[in-house]
Amino acid sequence: MIIKLIINNEEKEFTIKPGDILLDVLRREGYKGVKKGCGTGECGACAVLLNGRAVNSCLVLAAEADNSRIVTIEGIGTTEKPDPLQESFVEAGAVQCGYCTPGMIISAKALLNKKKDPTDTEIKKALDGNYCRCTGYVKIIDAVRMAVKKMKNK
Amino acid sequence: MPDKKGSIFKKKAKEEPVDAGNLKYVGQSVKKVDGLGLATGIAGFVDDIELPNLLYAKILPSPHAHAKILSIDASKAKKLKGVKAVLTYKDLPRIAHTTAGQGYPEPSPYDTFILDNKVRYVGDRVAAVAAETEQIAEEAIKLIKVQYKVLKPVLDMEKATEKGMPIIHDEKEARTIIPLNYDPKRNIASQVKALTGNMAEGFSNADHTFENIYYAHYASHAANETHIVITYLDGQGRLVIRTSTQVPFHVRRIVAERLQLSESRVRVIKPRIGGGFGGKQEVLIEDICSALTLKTRSPVKLHYSRSEEFIASRTRHPQRIILKTGVKHDGTITAIDMDVLMNTGAYGSHALTVACNTGSKVLPLLRCENVQFKAQTVYTNLPVGGAYRGYGATQGYIAMGIQVDEMAERIGMDVCHFYKMNHIKVGETSPVFKALGEGREGVLQTIESCGLDQCIEIGATAIDWYAKKERYERQTGQIRKGVGMVALMQGSSIPDIDMGAASMKMNEDGSFNLLVGATDLGTGSDTILAQMAAEVLDVPVEKIIVYSSDTDLTPFDVGAYASSTTYLSGYAVIKTAEDIRSQIFDVAAEMLKEKKADLYVKDSAVFSKKTGKNITYQRIGLHSLYEKNQHQIASVKSHITHKSPPPFSAHFVEIELDMDTGKVKVLKYVAAIECGRAINPKLAEGQTEGGVLNGISYALTEEYIFDRQGRMLNSGFDNYKLFYPADLPEIRTILIEGYPEPTGPYGAKSVSEICINGAVPAISNAIYNAVGIRLRKPPFTPEVVYTSINK
Numbered sequence: 001m002i003i004k005l006i007i008n009n010e011e012k013e014f015t016i017k018p019g020d021i022l023l024d025v026l027r028r029e030g031y032k033g034v035k036k037g038c039g040t041g042e043c044g045a046c047a048v049l050l051n052g053r054a055v056n057s058c059l060v061l062a063a064e065a066d067n068s069r070i071v072t073i074e075g076i077g078t079t080e081k082p083d084p085l086q087e088s089f090v091e092a093g094a095v096q097c098g099y100c101t102p103g104m105i106i107s108a109k110a111l112l113n114k115k116k117d118p119t120d121t122e123i124k125k126a127l128d129g130n131y132c133r134c135t136g137y138v139k140i141i142d143a144v145r146m147a148v149k150k151m152k153n154k
Numbered sequence: 155m156p157d158k159k160g161s162i163f164k165k166k167a168k169e170e171p172v173d174a175g176n177l178k179y180v181g182q183s184v185k186k187v188d189g190l191g192l193a194t195g196i197a198g199f200v201d202d203i204e205l206p207n208l209l210y211a212k213i214l215p216s217p218h219a220h221a222k223i224l225s226i227d228a229s230k231a232k233k234l235k236g237v238k239a240v241l242t243y244k245d246l247p248r249i250a251h252t253t254a255g256q257g258y259p260e261p262s263p264y265d266t267f268i269l270d271n272k273v274r275y276v277g278d279r280v281a282a283v284a285a286e287t288e289q290i291a292e293e294a295i296k297l298i299k300v301q302y303k304v305l306k307p308v309l310d311m312e313k314a315t316e317k318g319m320p321i322i323h324d325e326k327e328a329r330t331i332i333p334l335n336y337d338p339k340r341n342i343a344s345q346v347k348a349l350t351g352n353m354a355e356g357f358s359n360a361d362h363t364f365e366n367i368y369y370a371h372y373a374s375h376a377a378n379e380t381h382i383v384i385t386y387l388d389g390q391g392r393l394v395i396r397t398s399t400q401v402p403f404h405v406r407r408i409v410a411e412r413l414q415l416s417e418s419r420v421r422v423i424k425p426r427i428g429g430g431f432g433g434k435q436e437v438l439i440e441d442i443c444s445a446l447t448l449k450t451r452s453p454v455k456l457h458y459s460r461s462e463e464f465i466a467s468r469t470r471h472p473q474r475i476i477l478k479t480g481v482k483h484d485g486t487i488t489a490i491d492m493d494v495l496m497n498t499g500a501y502g503s504h505a506l507t508v509a510c511n512t513g514s515k516v517l518p519l520l521r522c523e524n525v526q527f528k529a530q531t532v533y534t535n536l537p538v539g540g541a542y543r544g545y546g547a548t549q550g551y552i553a554m555g556i557q558v559d560e561m562a563e564r565i566g567m568d569v570c571h572f573y574k575m576n577h578i579k580v581g582e583t584s585p586v587f588k589a590l591g592e593g594r595e596g597v598l599q600t601i602e603s604c605g606l607d608q609c610i611e612i613g614a615t616a617i618d619w620y621a622k623k624e625r626y627e628r629q630t631g632q633i634r635k636g637v638g639m640v641a642l643m644q645g646s647s648i649p650d651i652d653m654g655a656a657s658m659k660m661n662e663d664g665s666f667n668l669l670v671g672a673t674d675l676g677t678g679s680d681t682i683l684a685q686m687a688a689e690v691l692d693v694p695v696e697k698i699i700v701y702s703s704d705t706d707l708t709p710f711d712v713g714a715y716a717s718s719t720t721y722l723s724g725y726a727v728i729k730t731a732e733d734i735r736s737q738i739f740d741v742a743a744e745m746l747k748e749k750k751a752d753l754y755v756k757d758s759a760v761f762s763k764k765t766g767k768n769i770t771y772q773r774i775g776l777h778s779l780y781e782k783n784q785h786q787i788a789s790v791k792s793h794i795t796h797k798s799p800p801p802f803s804a805h806f807v808e809i810e811l812d813m814d815t816g817k818v819k820v821l822k823y824v825a826a827i828e829c830g831r832a833i834n835p836k837l838a839e840g841q842t843e844g845g846v847l848n849g850i851s852y853a854l855t856e857e858y859i860f861d862r863q864g865r866m867l868n869s870g871f872d873n874y875k876l877f878y879p880a881d882l883p884e885i886r887t888i889l890i891e892g893y894p895e896p897t898g899p900y901g902a903k904s905v906s907e908i909c910i911n912g913a914v915p916a917i918s919n920a921i922y923n924a925v926g927i928r929l930r931k932p933p934f935t936p937e938v939v940y941t942s943i944n945k
């Protein structure tokens with residue numbers, strides 16, 4: 001079957017099989033920033049924005065995503081024009097291996113789209129589906145706070 | 155000759171803090187060189203490339219803990235449409251090896267085969283398939299018919315050497331390649347003994363003696379990226395291995411040997427790595443994937459599922475430690491006797507060296523003349539141990555860190571004071587350094603930098619130690635609090651064994667390519683190595699283009715393990731950059747018509763002290779490549795270490811314990827660490843925070859649960875409990891600066907491993923402070939704590 005999506009503001013059409021998982025389809029189509037840490041919805045490395053909500057793409061059938069808007073990490077910003085969140089993650093030292101980073105940034109983005117000035121508890125809650133072994137989360141939470149500040153000053 | 159700048163790492167050892175000096179790039183929290191690529195999702199991990207006709211590999215795991223394969227029939231699997239190859243033990247050379255990614259000759263026993271006619275734990279590999287899709291590969295696996303003769307398994311490490319126990323490695327090839335005390339007929343993978351002083355005398359001089367049993371348990375590295383490898387043939391038919399590894403050069407050597415190829419026919423590429431923590435210091439899946447590529451001539455990918463990662467990769471070696479000590483009333487330690495029993499699971503990966511480290515990274519912390527260390531590592535039919543951040547020290551500090559608390563309490567001395575009195579000081583050595591090495595005798599060394607006193611003082615203040623310790627001793631009610639602490643040391647590299655190298659060349663725009671064998675697996679080593687090169691040459695870090703770990707392109711390095719990269723590879727980079735600088739001076743002297751000895755570098759240019767004449771790197775680069783006496787400014791240098799200077803740390807924790815449920819919650823954790831000069835403070839803090847949280851979840855929640863057949867029951871993130879952001883306690887990292895290590899690059903020592911060792915003993919001690927009960931067998935789950943307080 002063919003599905004139509006708007007990915008990172010571009011209209012796309014993909015041919016898929018009914019059982020295909022969204023994560024696999026996105027990676028197959030070149031969105032390699034979407035990572036797989038578990039495949040069972042427990043690590044958040046595969047998070048994307050689906051119609052504005054952060055979801056684990058390993059739990060979504062590609063067919064279900066037909067006609068939706070998706071934002072992957074590649075759509076958040078680039079090395080030339082990074083999003084304040086991406087800059088903050090680097091500046092705060094929140095990126096170690098970086099495998100969890102795309103998913104973390106997607107979850108943080110979903111939060112900041114809704115809340116301009118979240119509390120620490122809200123930040124932790126928004127990121128709670130995202131697993132990181134490297135950082136101990138301390139600098140990841142710093143990074144989100146830093147991004148909030150950056151966005152206010154813009 | 156090194157000029158003025160070259161002299162900074164020859165500073166004399168001082169007990170007092172010294173000034174950080176006027177360094178420009180070293181000691182700064184510069185941004186990670188690969189940070190933005192990672193944060194925008196474009197940095198390439200192993201799986202982020204597309205190859206035509208890629209095949210997918212799957213492994214058939216053993217359903218039995220211990221069994222002989224009587225017959226194996228792959229004919230149905232081979233006939234399945236889309237299946238390109240099936241491999242069983244019959245198809246592969248039978249070459250005994252170790253999966254431990256160590257230098258040659260490895261001290262781990264050669265007891266593993268790519269595939270064997272025997273399986274030794276549930277999840278052991280039986281056969282491998284390569285097919286056009288993952289689904290087909292999975293189906294094909296199910297079509298392989300195997301007949302097993304099930305053998306009695308060994309599932310209890312404490313019984314493994316008993317008479318009548320089945321022999322796990324009864325194959326004739328099992329051996330060590332250096333003379334070691336290997337005894338597979340008794341399920342013994344390694345044994346080691348060391349003694350200094352006189353134990354009887356030590357104990358007879360003691361006013362108090364202590365003896366208790368402590369345990370360390372299985373754990374998964376749980377790196378976010380599971381083991382993954384892609385193999386293919388290049389344009390010359392050479393085997394290319396793109397793999398998530400900490401040890402690319404060992405992968406080249408070991409895979410070549412296992413598949414009987416010459417090393418020149420193998421190239422190993424390490425792209426970005428999604429965390430290792432020791433789990434990827436293992437040449438684990440590269441061999442079988444390569445064999446599938448050689449058989450099919452196609453690219454093949456093997457990517458472990460999370461469940462495979464738990465069961466069939468590597469784990470923290472469980473241990474039982476019997477620790478006996480003697481102490482005088484005044485706090486003098488008269489004897490330490492440590493007896494370690496370690497479970498290596500089905501194969502002896504790192505079986506000797508992890509056990510050795512339990513002694514060698516723990517015992518020298520405390521001054522004592524009479525020290526005995528014994529370790530025996532046994533085989534069981536359970537998942538395989540391996541290198542895991544902390545590497546034996548984590549296990550050892552569980553015993554030592556809790557028992558020191560017991561000692562201090564008994565003699566009525568505050569434990570902080572006890573550590574300050576007893577820890578090794580600058581100018582001192584420990585007989586243990588010499589007695590215990592990595593598979594051979596150790597190396598004698600004198601401590602030249604130590605900021606442990608300050609770690610203890612500052613950490614104690616940060617947690618409000620003295621007031622809280624006393625207040626929490628007498629509590630009633632449902633919710634109780636407690637504080638606990640522990641002091642730690644580790645090492646930096648394996649002296650006289652490990653080698654790291656770097657090469658560098660200058661470009662015409664005044665930038666430099668820095669090629670290192672050192673393996674950045676998320677640790678930030680590319681960045682700190684670039685900082686060191688930038689410091690020597692006085693160029694912005696962006697002008698240093700780092701490329702790491704590609705066996706065709708970069709010079710050799712043993713890889714990322716043993717807390718060695720900063721200390722070992724860092725020095726190789728400094729030497730290389732100094733040579734480059736000297737070559738730059740040669741060209742500049744010619745261009746400026748000045749004497750080389752009068753030149754110095756500043757802000758990407760060369761200046762003359764005498765005349766003030768100067769010339770930019772860009773001009774020098776262009777000149778050297780295009781204008782006159784054309785040549786490539788380039789250098790390659792190697793480094794080996796003769797010491798393994800320990801970083802020191804004091805950890806303090808405050809917990810809350812619910813008497814009704816047994817739940818222990820960490821409220822605050824303070825890690826004060828002295829790692830010499832931190833090359834990049836933010837990255838050093840990050841290493842510490844990550845290690846601390848890993849330690850906390852190891853102490854409280856992480857564990858392997860097995861059924862009676864040796865099957866792991868919780869091999870997923872849903873039931874193997876890790877910490878997520880909402881579980882995060884307040885963690886405070888304090889870098890204690892001012893104690894540069896004279897032998898370290900810019901005064902640096904290691905930082906990444908030490909931080910994982912404190913949580914179990916500190917939390918156990920805090921539980922004691924809260925409720926007066928000593929827990930010596932982690933994890934301290936609600937069930938364990940509840941049962942213990944209600945006994």
Ligand code: FES
Nearest residue numbers: 038039041044058
């Ligand atoms: S891969 Fe989707 S949550 Fe882990």
Ligand code: FES
Nearest residue numbers: 097098100132134
């Ligand atoms: S940075 Fe490695 S998992 Fe988060």
